[in-house]
Amino acid sequence: MTISRFLPKILAILGLSLALAGCGINNIPAKDQAVKAAWANVQAAYQRRVDLIPNLVATVQGYANQEKSVLEAVTQARARATSVTIDASQISDPAAFQRFQQAQAQLSGALGRLLAVSENYPDLKSNTNFLALQSQLEGTENRIEIARRDYNAAVQDYNTEMVTIPGSLWAATIYKSYKQATPFAATAAAQSAPTVNFNTSGPPAPSPAGQQPPTTNPQAAQPGTQPTKP
Numbered sequence: 001m002t003i004s005r006f007l008p009k010i011l012a013i014l015g016l017s018l019a020l021a022g023c024g025i026n027n028i029p030a031k032d033q034a035v036k037a038a039w040a041n042v043q044a045a046y047q048r049r050v051d052l053i054p055n056l057v058a059t060v061q062g063y064a065n066q067e068k069s070v071l072e073a074v075t076q077a078r079a080r081a082t083s084v085t086i087d088a089s090q091i092s093d094p095a096a097f098q099r100f101q102q103a104q105a106q107l108s109g110a111l112g113r114l115l116a117v118s119e120n121y122p123d124l125k126s127n128t129n130f131l132a133l134q135s136q137l138e139g140t141e142n143r144i145e146i147a148r149r150d151y152n153a154a155v156q157d158y159n160t161e162m163v164t165i166p167g168s169l170w171a172a173t174i175y176k177s178y179k180q181a182t183p184f185a186a187t188a189a190a191q192s193a194p195t196v197n198f199n200t201s202g203p204p205a206p207s208p209a210g211q212q213p214p215t216t217n218p219q220a221a222q223p224g225t226q227p228t229k230p
Helices: 002-022 027-063 068-083 094-118 128-163 167-173
Strands: none
Touching: 027 068, 027 094, 027 128, 027 167, 068 094, 094 128, 128 167
16 A cells, blocks of 8 residues: 555656656766766876886986986976876866876977987897887877877767757756866977978078069079070
8 A cells, every 4th residue: 555655656756767867967977977087098098108208218328328408308397297187177177288288298299309319329229128118108109199089089079968958958057067178189289280391501481472482594593684585
């Protein structure tokens, strides 16, 4: 008798829960958790790179100790990268995210210069330990790229839910504390085309927009010279 009396209420609650679930009431927190999980993978990939650097620097130092400025730059960039951290609660803060991305970009640049210097030392390039570290670093950079891509995909999915119906309705009522997450953006260096110059005396001055480059005809270069008729 007691169960039958409460059965309609229980069924009503279950029906309401199913209806709300069908309206996407759980989408925002679920997608938010997916973003945080993807961010954890990004952090793990960056941490793996940071852990490799001390051994890499020590190995290079054994063969190229005279490259002191390059080695110090890597060490300092690593220190900056480890000091600028973002936990899952800060991925909606664009300013904090930008500081993190800039620190990691500086470390990437310093590592690139370190590996470029190693090309000048054949003994270092053939060192087994260095080759192993270089291979691990390359693998780690690939992991970072994949983790960033997966994170951006999760962010796009979550942010889209926040601004489209019915997600925007829940974001404006039940989930007011939830903010859009910040994706990784291409760095300024990545957006600029690389400059390739094979002239050791310096690049030629660019021609003004809309003007043709000067002719290479020797007669045209001499004022007052008449063109030769065919």
